[in-house]
Amino acid sequence: MTGSSDTPLVNILNVEKTFGDGGGFLSTAQPIVKALNNVSLSIEKGDSFCLVGESGCGKSTLARTVIGLNPPSKGEIHYQGTRIDSLSAKERQPFKRKMQMIFQNPYASLNPRMTVAQILEEPLKIHEKGMSKGAIKQKVEEVMVSVGNDPAWGPRYPHEFSGGQRQRISIARALMLDPEFVVADEPISALDVSIQAQVLNVMMDAQEKRNLTYLFITHDLSIVEHFGSKVAVMYLGTVCELADVKDLFDAPRHPYTQALLSAIPKMDGSGVNHIKMSGEVPTAMDLPSGCVFHPRCPYANERCRRDIPTLADNGNTKTACFAVEEGRV
C-alpha cells in the first residue's frame, strides 16, 4: 500500500473526453461528441461510489476512462497518488490487476468459446506467471465458491448458464486477482428482479470480505439508495450533484436530481407524481451554452445561460447550480 491515508484511492481530475476528430484535411467532417466535460471526482477506499444519470450522460464513458479502456482527452486520473492515464501499457500492468471491471451484459462479456475454468484462469496466467497449475485450480475454486458458484461448472461453457449465473461468473473473473477497485457498469440491469437481489448480495459480500472499493454505474436509483455510500449525478457529461447517498435522497438540491428522484416509480399508492422537465436531453454534439441543464430547468436565468457552474459545497452536498447558490430553488 502506497499513498498516505488522506490520498483518495482514485482521483479523477478535470477529465474531458471527446469522440470524433471534427474532420481533418481532405476528410469528411466528423462531428465532435463531448462525452465528458471537466469531471472531477475522488473515490475513497471502501466507498461504493455510484454514478447515476440517464442514457448518454457519460457515466459509462467515465467508467471506461477510469479503468483505461478510453484514454481521457484532457485531465488526469490518479490511483493512490500515481498518475495512471499517461502510463504506457507496460507501466500500467501492475495497476490493471488492482482495477477490474464487471460489464453490463453477461451474454456479451464472457467468451463463448472458452470454458468457465479457462475464463477464470486467464487473468492468473497473465498476471501471476509463476503460479503452479495446482495453485491456479485452487484459486479458481475458492473464488467460485465465494460468489456462490458451483466449482464443478469449470469445464462448462457460458451458454449453459442463465443470466444471473453468468453475471456471477463475470464477478468471479473480476475477483480472481484480488483487486482493490472494481468498476461495475450496470451489472444487474439485464437481470430479473429476483436475480438482481442475488447478484447485488454477492457484490456486497465480496466488498465486506475483500475490502473492495466499487465504482457502480446504474440508472436504477432505488439500487443506489440501498447499495451506495456516495453518489454523483451526471447530466450530459457533467457532474451536477455529488453527495453522500443518504443526504442526496433526504434532500436533493440540484433541480435535475430533484426531477430524477421524483420519477422513481413508487409502490406506496401515491400514483405517478413526478416533476416534469420541459424538452428533451440535447445531444452531446451540440451542448447548450452555460449550464448544460438550463434549457430544461425551471429555475434558469440569464446567468445560467451564459456561465458554466462548477461543483461547489452546499451544506451536505456539492452542487453545480447557480440557482442553488443564489437560493432560487
Place this chain on the structure above:
Amino acid sequence: MALLEVKDLEVEFPLGRITLQAIRKVSFSLEKGERLGIVGESGAGKSVAAFSILNLLSRPGRISGGEILFEGDDISKFDDRQMRSIRGNRISMIFQDPMMTLNPVLTVATQMIECLKAHRKISKKEAWDISVSKLKEVMIPSPEERMESYPHELSGGMRQRVVIAMALLTDPEIIIADEPTTALDVTIQAEIMVLMLDLCKSNNVGLILITHDLAVVSQVTERIMVMYAGRVVEEGGTKEVITNPKHPYTRGLLKALPQENTAGSRLNQIRGTMPSLNALPKGCAFNPRCDFATKECHQVVPKLEGRDGHNTACIHLEKIPSFKSELGNQ
C-alpha cells in the same frame, strides 16, 4: 359480460420431439376501461399470454386449448381475415422497443395513414387529420412537422409517443402494452406512464400492461396477475396484492426490492432460478424455490382460489404469516 374473457388458455410450442407448454390453464377477463397488469420474470409466459390474444404467436407456437372471448366471440378460432378486423383496430398493441416497431424507411405520416386506411374507408386528407390529432393527444410538439419525420430523427421517448399515437388511431377498446417503458430512461418512463394512464382514462380504453416492474404496475393498473412458469399464481386488486401478497413467489418478488431504511443490508433473494419449460418440477412449479414447500407440493398442482377477487394458487396459505408481520420481523 366482460369485454375480453380468456378461459383456460393453453399455448404450446412443438419443437421436434418435445412440446413445450408455455401457458397452462390461464384465465382472466377485462372489463371496458379496466387496466390489468401482468407481471412475472422472463420466461413466465406473460408476453406469450398477451400475444396469443391477437394470434401474434411466433411459429411454431399455437393455442392448444381454451377460449378467448372478445364481446362474446371466440377470436382464437378466427381466420386471418376476421382477425385483421380486430387486430390493430379494436385491440391494438404497443411493443417494447419503438425502434423495432416503426419502419425505419417510412415517415411517421406514411405509417400512420397506412394503418388508418387499412381499417377505415377514408381519404388520405382525413387520415392525415386524424393522425395529427392523435399526435397532439400524445403531446408531441409541432405534430404537423413530426408527421414528415423518419423514426431515426426522433428521440426514444418521442418514438414511443408515436407508437402510442398509432395504437390509438382506430380508437381501440383494448390496448395491450408489452413492457412499453423498459427501453426508456426513468424520467421518460414516468412521462410515458402518466400519458398512457391519462389516455386510457379519458378514452375509456382497457389496458393490459405486461411488465416485470412491480412499481410501474402499482401506479397504473387496477388489477394485477402474477405469472410463474406458465401459470397464474396470484391475482387480485393491485393495491391488495402489493400490500398483502399471499403467494410465496409474489412475496419473494416484493421482498427482493430494496426496502425503506434497510440500506446496506443484504437483499432478500429467492433462491435458485425459474425452471426451464422442458424440465418443470412436478406439482407446484415453484416448490424447489419455496420456503413453505412440503411433500404435498410435489404432488398436486394448486388451484387458483380465494375470496373477494384475491386468488392464490398455493395449498399452504394458512401456514404463511401475513406479509406485514414477516417484513417487520427482519
